[in-house]
Amino acid sequence: MSETTVRIQDDLYEAVNGEWLKTAVIPDDRPTTGGFSTLAQNVEKIMMDDFKALAEGTKTTDIPEMRYAISLYKKVKDEERRNREGISPVLPVLEKIKSIETIEDLNNVSAEFLLKSINLPIEMGVSTDMKDGTKHCFVVLGPSIILPDTTYYAEDNESGKQLLSVYADMAAKILKYTPLSEEEQKTFLDDTLAYDALIAKKVKSKLEWSEYYKNYNPMSVDEVASYVAPFDIKKVLKDVYKDEAPSTLIVYDPKAIKEMNGYFTKDNLKLFVHWNYVRTLVRSTHLLSMELKKLGTTYSRTLTGVAADPVLEKEAYQTASSMYFEPVGIYYGRTYFGEEAKKDVVNMVHKIIDTYKLRMERNTFLAESTKKQAIKKLSTIVVKMGYPDSVRELFSRLVFEENDSYYAATEKLNEVFQKDNLDKLHKPVDRTEWVMPGHLVNACYNPTSNDITFPAAILQKPFYSLSQSASENLGGIGAVIGHEISHAFDNNGANFDENGNLNNWWCEEDFKSFKDLTKDMIDQFEGIEFHGGKVNGELTVSENIADNGGMGVTIEIMHTLKDADFKQYFMNWARVWCMKAKEEYIKLLLANDVHSPAVLRANMQPRNFNEWYEAFGVTEKDQMYIAPEKRISIW
Numbered sequence: 132m133s134e135t136t137v138r139i140q141d142d143l144y145e146a147v148n149g150e151w152l153k154t155a156v157i158p159d160d161r162p163t164t165g166g167f168s169t170l171a172q173n174v175e176k177i178m179m180d181d182f183k184a185l186a187e188g189t190k191t192t193d194i195p196e197m198r199y200a201i202s203l204y205k206k207v208k209d210e211e212r213r214n215r216e217g218i219s220p221v222l223p224v225l226e227k228i229k230s231i232e233t234i235e236d237l238n239n240v241s242a243e244f245l246l247k248s249i250n251l252p253i254e255m256g257v258s259t260d261m262k263d264g265t266k267h268c269f270v271v272l273g274p275s276i277i278l279p280d281t282t283y284y285a286e287d288n289e290s291g292k293q294l295l296s297v298y299a300d301m302a303a304k305i306l307k308y309t310p311l312s313e314e315e316q317k318t319f320l321d322d323t324l325a326y327d328a329l330i331a332k333k334v335k336s337k338l339e340w341s342e343y344y345k346n347y348n349p350m351s352v353d354e355v356a357s358y359v360a361p362f363d364i365k366k367v368l369k370d371v372y373k374d375e376a377p378s379t380l381i382v383y384d385p386k387a388i389k390e391m392n393g394y395f396t397k398d399n400l401k402l403f404v405h406w407n408y409v410r411t412l413v414r415s416t417h418l419l420s421m422e423l424k425k426l427g428t429t430y431s432r433t434l435t436g437v438a439a440d441p442v443l444e445k446e447a448y449q450t451a452s453s454m455y456f457e458p459v460g461i462y463y464g465r466t467y468f469g470e471e472a473k474k475d476v477v478n479m480v481h482k483i484i485d486t487y488k489l490r491m492e493r494n495t496f497l498a499e500s501t502k503k504q505a506i507k508k509l510s511t512i513v514v515k516m517g518y519p520d521s522v523r524e525l526f527s528r529l530v531f532e533e534n535d536s537y538y539a540a541t542e543k544l545n546e547v548f549q550k551d552n553l554d555k556l557h558k559p560v561d562r563t564e565w566v567m568p569g570h571l572v573n574a575c576y577n578p579t580s581n582d583i584t585f586p587a588a589i590l591q592k593p594f595y596s597l598s599q600s601a602s603e604n605l606g607g608i609g610a611v612i613g614h615e616i617s618h619a620f621d622n623n624g625a626n627f628d629e630n631g632n633l634n635n636w637w638c639e640e641d642f643k644s645f646k647d648l649t650k651d652m653i654d655q656f657e658g659i660e661f662h663g664g665k666v667n668g669e670l671t672v673s674e675n676i677a678d679n680g681g682m683g684v685t686i687e688i689m690h691t692l693k694d695a696d697f698k699q700y701f702m703n704w705a706r707v708w709c710m711k712a713k714e715e716y717i718k719l720l721l722a723n724d725v726h727s728p729a730v731l732r733a734n735m736q737p738r739n740f741n742e743w744y745e746a747f748g749v750t751e752k753d754q755m756y757i758a759p760e761k762r763i764s765i766w
Contacts, residue, residue, distance in 0.1 A: 142754065142755065143733055144705050144730045145730075147706055147733075158172070160437060162712055162715075163711065166593075166708055167573070174588045178452065178570060194461060197459070197462055199526070199530060203450065203455070203531075203540060204447045204450070207443070207446060208447045217420045218309065220537070222309075222310070225411060229404065237403075238363040241362070242367050242370035247545075250406075250410055251362070252274065253359060253364075256270055256553070257555045259580070259631075261344070261579060264581075267560060268380075269377045269379075270381045272382070272387060273335075273384045274387075275334075276330050276331045278295065280336055281337075294434065295324065301426060302323065302412075302413055305413060305427060309412065322401065323409040326406035329394035333387045333393050334384055337723050341725050346383040348385050351378065352376070352380055358388050358391055359391050361396075362395065377556065418537050418541050428440050434715065436712075436713025436716050437713065455529065456571075460518050460570045460587075461519060464587040472597055475597065476612075482688060487684050489687075492506070496641060496648070497638075497641050501637055504628070504629070504636040507629045508636075509619070510629075511629040513581065513582035515565055515585070517585070519569075531543045560580070562582070569586050571586045571588055571589075572586070573586060574611055575615060576624065577631075580631045583615045593607050593703055593706040593707055601692055602695055603700070606685070606701060606702070607706070609681075609685040613685050616681070617684075648763065651763050652668070652679065666728070671725055671726060674725050674727065675735075680766035683764050684766070704733065708732045710729040738757045739763050744756070
């Protein structure tokens with residue numbers, strides 16, 4: 132740390148991370164380094180070495196499903212075969228899309244397309260029922276768009292125009308590899324962009340998606356069918372589920388469904404077909420020759436500022452570890468995660484939950500009945516720490532033939548995943564299922580099961596270490612644990628009860644007070660200038676509430692420590708959020724991410740707590756000061 136150039140009282144983030152940031156180098160194949168990203172790189176390096184050893188037979192594992200992961204790893208690395216096959220593996224699928232000439236043709240293949248994850252006029256799938264977290268429901272929403280968000284399509288958005296130009300140029304080059312004539316190539320691309328522009332007018336924005344509890348909009352199949360006709364959703368459901376087709380659908384994006392004739396009609400079927408052809412082709416390039424793979428990442432690299440694709444061996448590991456995420460995560464956890472650390476962090480979680488309950492009891496804006504419900508919700512949170520105990524049966528079905536192309540193998544695996552998802556409709560929700568694998572550097576709260584997940588990979592320095600002080604660990608993993616618990620009471624999670632069901636458990640006055648505090652949090656971040664743009668306080672409010680709650684509860688625990696060191700606490704908090712990123716990626720996150728920029732996460736929340744001012748003697752003369760009446764502590 133260097134305090135000679137930047138005073139900690141003026142900029143905590145820069146004072147703690149500044150020296151490192153000056154010399155840190157972002158890898159060519161990544162948009163960021165530091166914090167989460169550096170840990171992910173370290174895990175990746177360890178696991179790449181292990182994959183190589185497993186592939187060469189110099190290392191073994193008792194997890195049977197890992198052999199499938201290694202087989203896929205080898206297939207990705209077969210550069211000679213991929214180059215020899217070129218575009219040919221995807222041509223049968225493209226030809227099937229191109230052969231659709233009538234609505235009847237489309238409706239006849241829609242169930243097959245759904246199973247193979249080929250685009251349809253609307254997206255469909257099975258998810259947990261928000262009103263009853265023990266059951267599943269069938270979900271429908273609009274199709275995806277090319278640009279990151281609907282806001283990029285505004286007439287005055289120059290970034291959107293530039294990105295569309297990059298996409299169009301990339302797609303035009305890829306189309307040259309197809310059997311289409313030059314005239315057809317131009318028509319297909321023009322129609323793709325035209326259809327995409329129509330979709331963008333009807334689907335939800337990132338800001339609208341950020342309030343995910345509003346996704347629950349039940350409609351009868353007949354009502355949905357009337358909106359999406361001439362596309363025959365009832366036939367799709369009948370073909371997939373026979374006599375067990377659902378009678379009620381949950382519409383995640385009502386406008387996209389109710390106004391589907393704004394982008395899909397009988398008269399513009401050809402637009403849809405051409406859009407589907409191009410989108411499927413572009414999406415498939417990473418499974419084809421090296422030349423096509425490199426072409427196909429042009430747009431995403433432009434979007435994130437990444438200079439190069441990963442080397443082939445890294446691509447092979449990333450592909451296999453993402454497809455076989457559960458066995459790979461369990462392998463990582465069993466190999467590299469210590470039981471002593473697991474026990475220590477689990478104890479920390481329970482201490483944080485117990486402290487949260489005390490804070491709820493002392494809460495000044497909640498009625499007693501609401502407090503009881505909040506404490507009940509805290510008491511029923513399930514903690515998933517490290518990695519699952521066993522690999523689900525699903526992963527033993529992820530098999531392919533030795534002579535399959537990389538594309539064909541991946542198609543088979545994706546179909547297994549898709550069928551497994553669709554088959555869940557009439558099965559109870561498996562609450563033992565993990566939403567994050569053990570080798571992922573991340574953490575999450577799941578509102579529909581009221582559980583928190585901490586993969587083994589995040590439990591390392593600076594987040595956590597047995598060799599770090601208790602103060603440092605509380606400022607790192609402790610605050611992250613508190614953050615995830617706080618999601619149970621953010622503007623989204625607050626709408627779910629202790630069973631994970633969408634259910635209003637609040638007194639009306641209490642919820643109004645909470646909404647007022649939420650508005651204060653929105654205002655605290657709204658409009659902060661950052662890298663040529665401005666922070667959207669509404670888009671980021673759920674994560675800012677969670678950061679605030681995570682800091683509040685761990686600061687309270689700090690007061691119970693005999694050797695509490697608040698300087699260490701705040702400095703490790705800043706260390707956790709250290710991030711150096713490509714400018715393009717910073718701007719992408721600023722416009723689309725529900726998280727505030729890392730530097731603001733480090734610098735904004737400490738100002739809300741008296742302990743920050745006491746630890747470093749911060750006064751109104753310092754930049755890291757805000758007046759007491761503007762400080763916010765919700766939970």
